[in-house]
Amino acid sequence: MEIILVFVLILASFxxxxxxxxxxxxxxxxxxSGSNAISGITVVGAILSLTGTFVVxxxxxxxxxxxxxxxxxxxxxxxxxxxxxxxxSMFTAAKKKEDQHD
Amino acid sequence: xxxxxIINLLYILAAILFIFGxxxxxxxxxxxxxxxxxxxxxxxxxxxxxxxxDVLQWQWIAIGMIAGxxxxxxxxxxxxxxxxxxMVALFxxxxxxxxxxxxWSEYHRYVTVGDFMAVSVPSLLIIIVTIFIGGATxxxxxxAWGKLxxxxxxxxxxxxGQQLVNVLLLTFLLGTTVLxxxxxxxxxxxxxxxxxITIVLSCFLGISFVIPxxxxxxxxxxxxxxxxxxMAACAAGFVITNNVLIxxxxxxxxxxxxxxxxxxxxxxxxxxxxxxSGFGSGKGKGSGGFQGEANPVSVEDAYIMLEAxxxxxxxxxxxxAVAQAQHAIQELATQLEENGSEVNxxxxxxxxxxxxxxxxxxxxxxxxxxxxxxxxxxxxxxESVDVVIVIGANxxxxxxxxxxxxxxxxxxxxxxxxxxxxxxxxxxxLNPGFAGIDNPLFxxxxxxxxxxxxxxxxxxxxxxxxx
Numbered sequence: 001m002e003i004i005l006v007f008v009l010i011l012a013s014f015x016x017x018x019x020x021x022x023x024x025x026x027x028x029x030x031x032x033s034g035s036n037a038i039s040g041i042t043v044v045g046a047i048l049s050l051t052g053t054f055v056v057x058x059x060x061x062x063x064x065x066x067x068x069x070x071x072x073x074x075x076x077x078x079x080x081x082x083x084x085x086x087x088x089s090m091f092t093a094a095k096k097k098e099d100q101h102d
Numbered sequence: 103x104x105x106x107x108i109i110n111l112l113y114i115l116a117a118i119l120f121i122f123g124x125x126x127x128x129x130x131x132x133x134x135x136x137x138x139x140x141x142x143x144x145x146x147x148x149x150x151x152x153x154x155x156d157v158l159q160w161q162w163i164a165i166g167m168i169a170g171x172x173x174x175x176x177x178x179x180x181x182x183x184x185x186x187x188x189m190v191a192l193f194x195x196x197x198x199x200x201x202x203x204x205x206w207s208e209y210h211r212y213v214t215v216g217d218f219m220a221v222s223v224p225s226l227l228i229i230i231v232t233i234f235i236g237g238a239t240x241x242x243x244x245x246a247w248g249k250l251x252x253x254x255x256x257x258x259x260x261x262x263g264q265q266l267v268n269v270l271l272l273t274f275l276l277g278t279t280v281l282x283x284x285x286x287x288x289x290x291x292x293x294x295x296x297x298x299i300t301i302v303l304s305c306f307l308g309i310s311f312v313i314p315x316x317x318x319x320x321x322x323x324x325x326x327x328x329x330x331x332x333m334a335a336c337a338a339g340f341v342i343t344n345n346v347l348i349x350x351x352x353x354x355x356x357x358x359x360x361x362x363x364x365x366x367x368x369x370x371x372x373x374x375x376x377x378x379s380g381f382g383s384g385k386g387k388g389s390g391g392f393q394g395e396a397n398p399v400s401v402e403d404a405y406i407m408l409e410a411x412x413x414x415x416x417x418x419x420x421x422x423a424v425a426q427a428q429h430a431i432q433e434l435a436t437q438l439e440e441n442g443s444e445v446n447x448x449x450x451x452x453x454x455x456x457x458x459x460x461x462x463x464x465x466x467x468x469x470x471x472x473x474x475x476x477x478x479x480x481x482x483x484x485e486s487v488d489v490v491i492v493i494g495a496n497x498x499x500x501x502x503x504x505x506x507x508x509x510x511x512x513x514x515x516x517x518x519x520x521x522x523x524x525x526x527x528x529x530x531x532l533n534p535g536f537a538g539i540d541n542p543l544f545x546x547x548x549x550x551x552x553x554x555x556x557x558x559x560x561x562x563x564x565x566x567x568x569x
Contacts, residue, residue, distance in 0.1 A: 002343065005343065008345055008352075015352075016353040019121070019125050020361065021360055023127075024476075025476055026449070026458055026461035027129075027130060027458065028456075028461075029186065029459060029462045030137070031133075032456070032458075033186075033193075034136070036194050037137075038123075038144070039335050039350070040197050041347050042197060043167075044147050044151040046166070048155070049204050051159075052158075067163075068166070068199075069201075069202075076196045079178045079193045081137060081140075085137055085138070090465040
């Protein structure tokens with residue numbers, strides 16, 4: 001394990017604190033489900049777990065675990081982004097209607 | 103195989119898109135674009151992962167991704183807006199499960215391929231950590247989903263020694279992790295049981311952690327679990343030494359902590375207090391026991407009061423979501439405006455079961471964004487409001503939070519509806535709310551109780567206006 005990765009971790013964490021610290025409360029739900037979709041990045045790890053050398057004795061277990069993790073992570077990614085978009089589209093729809101009003 | 107440098111550049115691009123996406127998500131006008139940008143980042147990361155190795159089990163990856171995409175898309179499309187909190191909890195749980203499986207699968211790779219003893223101690227430690235956080239996130243989210251969708255009793259479930267069990271579990275898991283280091287010589291392929299035990303215990307810990315937390319505290323729990331799923335992805339990133347997992351996971355982890363903190367502040371409670379005290383579990387319930395006579399009112403009388411009001415403030419709560427009354431209340435607001443009243447909605451930060459829950463529901467019902475006011479904006483001028491309609495809210499308008507030091511919610515900022523001229527409370531009965539705390543508001547002289555199903559009574563009021 002490389003120490004540089006810890007460095008990356010620390011910097012990214014501080015960036016996360018800064019990005020979110022001033023968000024209006026009406027956006028809390030989309031923000032949460034949007035960041036929840038980002039946590040589906042595990043899908044990359046899941047894909048990579050199905051790469052490389054496979055030997056016969058461990059093959060079945062690794063394929064089962066890997067496929068399941070790709071499956072779960074993809075639900076998180078696709079579902080998360082689509083639900084967030086659906087919520088945000090309602091915010092913009094309400095906004096547009098108001099604009100027409102003026 | 104494509105050059106490693108190109109793959110890494112793609113990962114960096116993905117990380118940049120995530121950062122931009124998250125930043126725009128915090129801006130009302132650009133949030134949708136932000137979500138799209140972050141989705142593009144995900145696409146870039148997935149493509150980079152797919153082309154990074156020659157040998158891959160592409161058929162299994164394809165099966166997993168297609169099945170997952172179908173399930174995810176259907177769930178996202180079909181879910182009702184009122185069921186959004188439990189959906190987010192469920193997606194979150196799946197993310198945790200995926201991280202757990204990645205950790206497990208990597209361990210199995212070490213065991214079956216190559217020289218197990220050559221694997222370094224930190225690598226093994228981080229696998230245990232990944233499994234631990236992922237497992238606890240998974241089962242914790244599933245329990246949260248069960249409570250939110252009312253498949254499980256939503257009130258706090260507590261048993262004697264619960265906290266002791268949690269502490270012991272946590273200590274045991276941390277102990278196992280730490281022992282992995284010095285005992286490296288004894289940890290061999292035969293130590294597979296250690297991994298299995300970690301999986302079982304972390305799953306159990308997730309259940310045991312969330313089950314004592316009452317439904318009213320769910321906004322805090324959901325955002326905390328969201329943060330955990332980010333940390334799990336981050337830990338998985340260390341397992342496979344992948345930057346993009348670490349960056350994205352850390353972003354979600356830290357932003358989730360910020361959001362959790364905002365939620366706690368709006369309830370004037372400490373995080374430890376939310377997690378360990380079991381809100382609404384009966385403490386202090388015996389004190390006070392407000393007695394008094396509530397003043398019920400009929401739909402017709404409520405109509406007369408509203409008809410004469412020049413300013414109306416609507417305070418929604420979880421009950422509005424349960425009764426699916428958001429469209430009816432929007433219609434009522436329109437009628438009131440046509441009648442010449444000024445109408446606003448006051449949203450408490452923790453109203454509902456998820457941060458910002460009420461905003462989403464009212465947006466679905468096409469309530470203009472400008473009419474949604476935050477608690478701090480309405481409280482200073484609330485004395486001048488003629489009629490406040492409280493629909494399905496309880497604890498967030500409880501004046502005992504200001505006045506009664508014995509009350510479990512004493513000190514929590516509330517919307518001071520009792521200071522308005524008249525309050526109409528739509529409620530099914532006089533039963534205390536989710537948290538089981540008595541609400542003296544219901545017995546005030548200027549409060550009128552409009553009993554019945556919130557949707558039906560609101561529709562009744564609309565019908566009165568339409569005459």
